[in-house]
Amino acid sequence: GAVVSQHPSRVICKSGTSVKIECRSLDFQATTMFWYRQFPKQSLMLMATSNEGSKATYEQGVEKDKFLINHASLTLSTLTVTSAHPEDSSFYICSARPGGGPYEQYFGPGTRLTVT
């Protein structure tokens, strides 16, 4: 149980285009989902926290107009990287927290974004 999927697993896009990454909780309802970014050989950096049906809360330094997050349902959150640039290339990981479960977060397998 407690499986989180991400799609796509890898994506290559051209500079200036937008890319959407999906995060789904497959066997539980996630009241809260989190988006992280991981640079090579570094730790995870929390980008934003999203609660179903409300606006995402972005961490300091994260451009909300560039990284659009939509938590449309209790099982789906999307991250859209708008007008992507090569410096946006990174590994993006989502996690989901079941409703009512303290401190539990289940992580997706990650999406490798490469902007050329």
Next chain:
Amino acid sequence: GNSVTQMEGPVTLSEEAFLTINCTYTATGYPSLFWYVQYPGEGLQLLLKATKADDKGSNKGFEATYRKETTSFHLEKGSVQVSDSAVYFCALANTGNQFYFGTGTSLTVIP
């Protein structure tokens, strides 16, 4: 504030060697503590956790004990295998359910 400090890697061990990866934390309140493992090209997998002081988390031969007096949660394994090669992250979660991760420790086990 909340933060996690992990020993820097990379760590290289021979198969069947003893492993310790140090982790210390600072936190307000009473956090839960976690170890996650990340295999190449994959996301994070929960390895073990402890939710209160003196709890011991264990899984797949790995252990870590929540030490409030030393604010530590060191990861140990008595005999590592090649398949344990991965990056290990120590993390804490506090009342806001936000996770704070250490920088990760890369482990390579050689036959």
